[in-house]
Structure formats: C-alpha cells, structure tokens
Amino acid sequence: MHAQNDIASQINPPLLQKYIDLAKEYYPKRKMYKASELSAKAKMGAAKAGYLESLNVSYFYRPDNAAIVDASNPYSINGFQFGVYLNLGLFFRTPSLVKQAKEEYNSASFLTKEYDILLETDVKQKYFEYLQWFIDLKVKNQAYIDNKTASDGLRYKYEKAEVSLDVYTKAKALTSTANSEKLLAELNMLKAKSSLEALIGKTLEEVK
Numbered sequence: 001m002h003a004q005n006d007i008a009s010q011i012n013p014p015l016l017q018k019y020i021d022l023a024k025e026y027y028p029k030r031k032m033y034k035a036s037e038l039s040a041k042a043k044m045g046a047a048k049a050g051y052l053e054s055l056n057v058s059y060f061y062r063p064d065n066a067a068i069v070d071a072s073n074p075y076s077i078n079g080f081q082f083g084v085y086l087n088l089g090l091f092f093r094t095p096s097l098v099k100q101a102k103e104e105y106n107s108a109s110f111l112t113k114e115y116d117i118l119l120e121t122d123v124k125q126k127y128f129e130y131l132q133w134f135i136d137l138k139v140k141n142q143a144y145i146d147n148k149t150a151s152d153g154l155r156y157k158y159e160k161a162e163v164s165l166d167v168y169t170k171a172k173a174l175t176s177t178a179n180s181e182k183l184l185a186e187l188n189m190l191k192a193k194s195s196l197e198a199l200i201g202k203t204l205e206e207v208k
Contacts, residue, residue, distance in 0.1 A: 008135065019200050019206055023123045026201030030119055031136040033112040040105040048098055087129050119199070130204075133189035140185040144178040151175040 024030055151171040157163045197203055 007128065007131050007135060010135065011128075012052050015207065016127055018125060019196065020120050020123050021201060022200035022207065023119050024116060027119060027199055030112075030115055032106070033115045035102060036110040037105070037112045040101070040108040044098065044101040046102075046106045123196070126192065126199060130189065130192040130196050133192045136183070137185040137189045140178070140182040144175070144182045147171070147175040147178040 039074055151168075151174070154168045154171045157168075193204060200207070
C-alpha cells in the first residue's frame with residue numbers, strides 16, 4: 001500500500017517528458033520567445049548581406065562592328081567591359097551591423113533557453129501536484145469506503161439494538177467527514193489536472 005501511495009514511485013519519466021515537449025510546442029508565451037529568436041536570426045542574415053550590397057558589378061558592351069574610337073566615349077573599346085564598385089561607407093558599417101544583429105540574436109536565444117527552463121520546471125511542478133492530489137484522492141476515497149462499510153454495519157446492528165445510538169451516530173459522522181475529505185481531494189486533483197493541461201494544450205487523457 002505504501003508503494004502505491006508514494007509519489008516518487010508514481011512518476012512516469014517518459015510521460016513527463018512528453019508533457020514538457022508539448023508545453024514547449026504549445027504554450028503561447030514560449031512561442032513568443034521563439035518567434036523573437038527567429039526574427040533576430042533573420043536580421044543577422046540580412047546584416048551579413050550588407051557585404052554584398054556594398055558591391056556593385058556592372059558591364060558595358062560595344063558591338064564588334066562599332067568604331068574603336070567613339071567621340072562621345074573615347075575610352076570605350078569593342079566587346080564587353082566589366083566594372084566593380086565598392087561602397088566604402090556601407091562596407092565599413094556592415095561589420096558593426098552584423099555584430100549588433102548577432103548580439104540581438106544571442107540575447108533572444110538566451111531568453112528562449114531561460115524560459116524553457118522555467119517552463120519545464122513549471123510543468124514538473126504541476127505534474128507532481130497532480131500526482132499528489134491523485135494519490136490523496138485514492139486514499140480519501142478508500143477511507144470513505146471503509147467508513148461507509150463500517151457505518152452500514154453499525155446501522156444494521158443498531159436496528160437490532162446491538163449497539164447504542166451514540167456509537168451509530170459517531171460512525172455516521174465519521175463517514176460524512178470522510179466523504180467531505182474525498183470531495184475536497186477530488187476538487188484539488190481536478191484543479192491540478194486543469195493547470196497541467198493549460199500548459200500542454202491537451203487533456204491528460206489525450207497524451208499516451
């Protein structure tokens with residue numbers, strides 16, 4: 001009986017890990033942190049693209065049958081001419097933009113990791129609370145059954161005048177108290193279950 005009512009023995013590590021994974025996938029606030037991280041990563045890529053934007057490649061083509069010397073452009077020759085132009089201002093500014101974007105990404109990534117730790121801790125806490133009240137409900141339910149069985153037996157004896165009214169009344173009172181404790185344990189268990197389900201986005205019955 002002790003082993004069945006021990007919280008540690010009731011913990012299901014694979015199931016708990018499923019709850020944690022579901023919370024990371026579902027919980028809206030975690031999605032917000034992840035979106036910020038992905039946005040910062042995209043900005044870092046855009047900042048690195050600044051190196052390419054600082055370069056400008058162009059070409060000029062003169063047909064082979066055109067005059068070699070052109071009065072309007074005496075430096076042109078026949079065929080293709082290529083040119084590469086570098087925007088020094090943008091080129092030298094890009095490293096600082098990349099560094100800033102990288103720091104923003106690192107910051108967003110650390111926030112996501114921090115929240116994952118907090119969320120995992122919260123899921124574990126809710127899961128342990130659920131197990132606590134689930135076990136408590138089993139104990140209180142059994143106590144109610146035992147008390148009711150004893151009370152029903154005393155009622156039969158009272159009707160046969162084998163026990164006094166006082167003994168029977170006390171037995172009924174104990175049964176009533178046991179029933180109230182059972183209902184309270186059930187309420188606490190349902191609250192803990194609801195809190196855990198709010199984190200994982202599914203009912204516990206849906207998670208196998």
